Amino acid sequence: MRKAALHNLGCKVNSYETEAMQQLLEEAGYEIVPFAEGADVYIINTCSVTNIADRKSRQMLHRAKKMNPQAVVVAAGCYVQSAGEALKLDEAVDLVIGNNKKTELVRILDDYFASEDHTVEETVIDIGAAKDYEALTIKRIADHTRAFIKVTDGCNQFCSYCIIPYTRGRVRSRKLEDVRAEVERLVEAGYKEIVLTGIHLSSYGVDFEEGGKKTLLDLIVCLHEVEGLLRIRLGSLEPRIITKEFAEALASLSKICPHFHLSLQSGCDATLARMNRHYTTEDYLSRCEILRAAFDCPAITTDVIVGFPGETEEEFQTTEAFLKKVHFYEMHVFKYSKREGTRAAVMPSQIPEPVKTERSGVLLSLEKEMSLEYRKQHLGKTTEVLMEEEYEWEGKRYMIGHTKEYIKAAVPFQEDLKGSMISGILETLLNDEVFLLKN
Template sequence: MKKVALHNLGCKVNAYETEAMQEILEQNGYEIVPFEEKADAYIVNTCSVTNMADKKSRQMLHRAKKMNPEAVVIAAGCYVQSAGEELLKDTSVDILIGNNEKVNLPSILENWEKEHNPLHVHDLTREHTYEELTLSHTAGHTRAFMKIQDGCNQFCTYCIIPYTRGRVRSRRLSDIVAEAGRLAENGYQEVVLTGIHLDSYGTDLEEHENLLTVIQEIAKIDGIKRIRLGSLEPRIMTEEFVAGLAAEEKLCPHFHLSLQSGCDATLKRMNRRYSAEEFRQCCERLRRHFDDPALTTDVIVGFPGETEEEFTATVEFLKDICFYETHVFKYSRRKGTKADRMPDQIPEQIKNQRSDVLLALTEKNSGEYRKKLLGRTVKVLLEEESTIGGTTYLAGHTREYVKVAVAPETAAAGEIIDVKVTGLLKDMVLGE
């Protein structure tokens, strides 16, 4: 039996695909070993969202070849799609696998032994078929991520993803429901729906299914207690859609809406296709239909041309909406995107200063949201032990994705229990 080691870089979609590749290999008789151990083959599922991600991908590929110069080193995923020609010249890499070829991994490895064919990448701009990777279990023991969509048609000016992932491709609803059923049978009570552009699910299907349809069908499965959504665009949050979400009791009231900027001029340069006011209305809609939902977001600081006035508009917008959490990213130039060629690139020092302002604001807002839970009883899906200040707790998350710590003897990981919130810790709450 050949030993194979896998390493994942990047997003939740990549993580799902890495676990799916591992499951395919196991089913085909391969032994999976930790990446740090000597293996016959190393697979790096690469990321290319930033130039730094490219660099990390190269480093992991070179590290694999150094660990065992005789091993077959496989580069898979987004960096392969964006820099295939460059990787063909890299002596540390033996096989290149594109984003719609991962399901063929066992046959690719077999063919390598016969023909030494290094290249398995094709033009995703012409690809309209969803690559059906599946999972029956995941590395996490309580929550399972499910990929239901691939590709993006948005072409934000800072983003390389439409070029590395191709156009929108949706997974068949029957395959999604079947996988959710298998996960439920294996004890997973919560599923997280994820994709490259989750909002676009169904736009390429003749059946006219959409994200709400997926949620409604998964909600019918016995054993699934929670359905959580990955990152969404604000434009999907129409009155009809939000009302449909609110009707599903299993849906977690935690919504991650990608903002990127609270200034209309910056949003226009980013090609985000909505205004700050439209975003505000989406948040108000969610708060009307749900009881104090957790709204989280992403913001990019230092986008080309962002003036002090534009940044101030973003700060004021964030104060007004008062997100539970804001993930702050300093703009990183990405070769191959329109933003990389824009004038008025912002110095790193200013990006750092603006990032610090927003990080302080999100810490304040996050703390205030958690304070509102004091004295309340919440349902918590217990997940794993966590040591804080020398004390061991059993930690889990509420439906709103607030982290809660309880005494380890309270219950077992994988259980959903009622917890009364009794105190505050740095980034979580304490309960009993």
């Protein structure tokens, strides 16, 4: 029996694909071992979102070869697509598997081991020409309470800082009935909550042929019917998908979590234009207002990039003021990182790293302040918490989980609470991030 070790780099979509590849290997008889010395096959699901991600991918591939020079080192995913022929010359890499080829992992390994000179047929396709969704599926994931479900691949947006349309191709959506079948299997395995995710989730169904058109809302309504499923959480959404009709439809579905991640990137219209984002701040704010009209105190979270090329101090201050106006629950703040092959990488007025760091610090402080203010709005409210893991605070043991709004809450530790839904009142804050639930 051959031993295989897997390592994931990058986003939730990559995590899903790594889980799926692991299960393919298990079904083929491989023993899955930790990513350490002693494996016969090392599979690194790479990331290429920034130059730094490329470097981390290379480092991990070389680390695997050092752990066992006789092992087969497999580079899979986005870095494979962006590096092209250069990666095949890397002596640390034995096999490359591009996107939309991961389902063939076991067959590719079989061919490699069966060939005297270890040659296999082409394993990297022109991802820009791919039209079919890659049929990876999972039966379980490491987290036994919440399951991330990949439903789309590819992106048609072409933001000026992003390489993803070139490494993932155009939008490809998974068939609705396939998603439902996977969710039903996961619910039977004990999962209570699913998170719908994809490279560009809001574009679900845009690639379906006329006559068979389905939208993200159609998918959500279908999954809402799955018996035993308690919660449906949505991954990152394009702001323009939020219409009054869409929000009201979601609000009518009891399993929907009122937790919405609307990607912003900048609170300045001039910066948004340079980023090739397809909305203005006024448009974005109106979508947040629609959600707040449809839901009682929904959690709205976002991503913000600081130090984008050409971002003046005035533009940054405009962004800061807009973030305060929207008042997010959580913000993921990123310092702009150059990605070769994108328009932003060659834009004039690149921002010095110390300026990026300073601006990032300002927004991280603002994030902490706004997040605590949002949590305090929930003091005294009755809610349900899906218990996930053990938590220790000031020497005491608790079980901790999340409300539908993704607020952390804890109860005194008891055995066998993981996966349980506990009702109670958010009585007090244990600390700035965790409530104590009185049940």
